[in-house]
Structures are given as structure tokens and as C-alpha cells.
Amino acid sequence: MARTPLMAGNWKMNLDHLEANQLVQKLAWTLKDMKHDYGQVEVVVLPPFTDLRTVQTVVDADKLEIGYGAQDLSAQDSGAYTGEISASMLKALGATYVAIGHSERREYHNESDELVNAKTKKAIAAGITPIVCVGEGLDIRKAGDQVSYTLAQVEGALKDIAAENVANLVIAYEPVWAIGTGEVATPADAQEVCGAIREKIAELYDQETADSTRILYGGSVKSDNVAEIMAEKDVDGALVGGASLKADEFAKIARYNG
Numbered sequence: 001m002a003r004t005p006l007m008a009g010n011w012k013m014n015l016d017h018l019e020a021n022q023l024v025q026k027l028a029w030t031l032k033d034m035k036h037d038y039g040q041v042e043v044v045v046l047p048p049f050t051d052l053r054t055v056q057t058v059v060d061a062d063k064l065e066i067g068y069g070a071q072d073l074s075a076q077d078s079g080a081y082t083g084e085i086s087a088s089m090l091k092a093l094g095a096t097y098v099a100i101g102h103s104e105r106r107e108y109h110n111e112s113d114e115l116v117n118a119k120t121k122k123a124i125a126a127g128i129t130p131i132v133c134v135g136e137g138l139d140i141r142k143a144g145d146q147v148s149y150t151l152a153q154v155e156g157a158l159k160d161i162a163a164e165n166v167a168n169l170v171i172a173y174e175p176v177w178a179i180g181t182g183e184v185a186t187p188a189d190a191q192e193v194c195g196a197i198r199e200k201i202a203e204l205y206d207q208e209t210a211d212s213t214r215i216l217y218g219g220s221v222k223s224d225n226v227a228e229i230m231a232e233k234d235v236d237g238a239l240v241g242g243a244s245l246k247a248d249e250f251a252k253i254a255r256y257n258g
């Protein structure tokens with residue numbers, strides 16, 4: 001079954017709401033100039049929470065086909081959880097995606113597979129597509145254990161989630177050693193783990209489910225390396241950090257297929 005490629009820009013803690021407004025408009029103009037076909041490659045931005053209302057306003061006002069979402073959400077529904085943002089709050093802002101378990105959250109906020117699993121369930125319950133992030137650090141890569149390590153994260157994240165929901169979610173393989181370092185995984189590195197993730201989903205569920213789930217690669221993706229990574233059969237898109245902060249560069253990434 002055909003999987004629509006997805007290019008998602010994770011802005012991390014960059015750009016305030018005024019800058020967000022400019023970037024989203026410039027991205028839309030640039031893609032329009034390039035005659036981008038959104039049916040062929042889906043384009044999504046994941047700004048900081050404080051930008052979401054602004055992004056919603058510009059996307060709605062100009063009827064942009066750019067999707068947007070958040071970089072995290074709470075595992076709780078509501079109540080005394082200072083600083084947290086719930087799935088229903090994101091839904092009310094029209095968010096259609098949310099990144100969950102990004103390696104920076106796992107590292108700096110001690111997010112466990114159990115928490116990632118709980119957050120993934122909250123996103124699904126709210127009708128928001130989770131982008132579940134997994135991937136190994138340098139020590140694990142050096143030991144050659146990247147596949148088993150990453151598959152354990154996938155299994156943890158998907159615990160007790162039904163096949164129909166897994167078919168619709170997105171998994172992003174982001175080897176930590178390739179994030180923000182300029183050191184991009186080779187296409188073969190990306191395919192090795194993305195292919196193994198798809199096999200794992202087939203084993204946990206069935207082949208049809210595995211064939212539907214979109215699997216992204218992330219880690220130093222740029223316009224000059226995206227095409228070769230996208231040529232791999234189990235890579236369905238990219239989760240882009242630094243290069244998504246420049247409209248021209250991110251538009252070129254979205255137009256990797258010419």
C-alpha cells in the first residue's frame with residue numbers, strides 16, 4: 001500500500017510566534033512557487049507551544065495545506081500538572097500531529113518508554129497522530145546494538161495499542177549521534193533500522209499494519225542528503241530539526257523528488 005511521504009519540521013525551542021508567522025508564510029509561498037503537490041509529499045511543522053495559535057491562524061486564514069502539531073504533550077487529561085499541555089488543548093488548536101519521546105525529552109526530562117506509551121495513547125484518544133521518536137546513542141551504535149535497542153523502544157511505545165491505531169501513527173528513527181551533529185546516518189544505516197522497525201510491527205501485529213505505518217528518518221537531514229535517504233524502501237519521510245528553520249531549505253527537502 002502506498003504511504004504518503006511526510007516531511008515534518010521539528011523547530012525545537014526556536015522561533016517566537018512572530019517569527020513562526022513569517023516562517024510558515026514564507027514556507028507556503030516557496031512551496032507554491034515550486035508548485036509543490038501536497039498530495040505527493042505531506043508537509044508539517046512542529047513549533048513550540050506558544051506559536052501554535054499563530055500558526056493555526058495563518059494556516060486557516062490562507063487555507064494553507066501545511067499541517068502543524070506540537071513537540072510534546074502531557075500524559076494527563078487535565079488538572080494540577082503545572083506547565084503541562086494536554087492532548088485536548090492541542091486538538092482545540094487544530095494540531096494534527098505531536099512528537100512523542102524525542103531523544104531530547106528522553107535525555108533531559110528522563111522520559112521512559114512507559115511514559116512515551118502513555119502519551120501516545122493520549123494523542124490517539126484525542127485524534128492526533130503521534131510521531132513516536134526512537135533511536136540509539138553513540139555508545140549503543142558503537143557496540144552494534146542499534147537494532148535491538150531501537151526495537152525495544154518501539155515495543156515499549158506501542159504496548160497495548162491496537163493495530164488500527166498503529167497503522168495510522170508515525171515512527172521516527174532518530175539516531176541520537178546524528179542529531180544536530182552534521183553527522184548523517186548513511187542511507188544503509190537508516191534503512192537497516194527503519195526496515196527492522198517495519199518487520200517488528202509485522203511481528204507484533206500483521207503485515208498490513210506494518211505496510212501502513214509511516215517510518216521517518218531524522219538526524220542532520222538537509223536538502224542535499226534527503227533524496228538518497230528517501231530512496232530507501234522503508235524510509236517514508238524525515239523529521240528535520242535545524243534545516244526546518246529556513247523556509248527555502250525545508251521547502252527543498254519537501255521537494256526532494258524534484
Ligand SMILES: O=C(CO)COP(=O)(O)O
Pocket residue numbers: 010102174178179180181182218219220221239240241242243
Ligand atoms: O532531532 C531532530 C529532529 O527531531 C533532528 O535534528 P537535526 O535535523 O537538527 O539534526
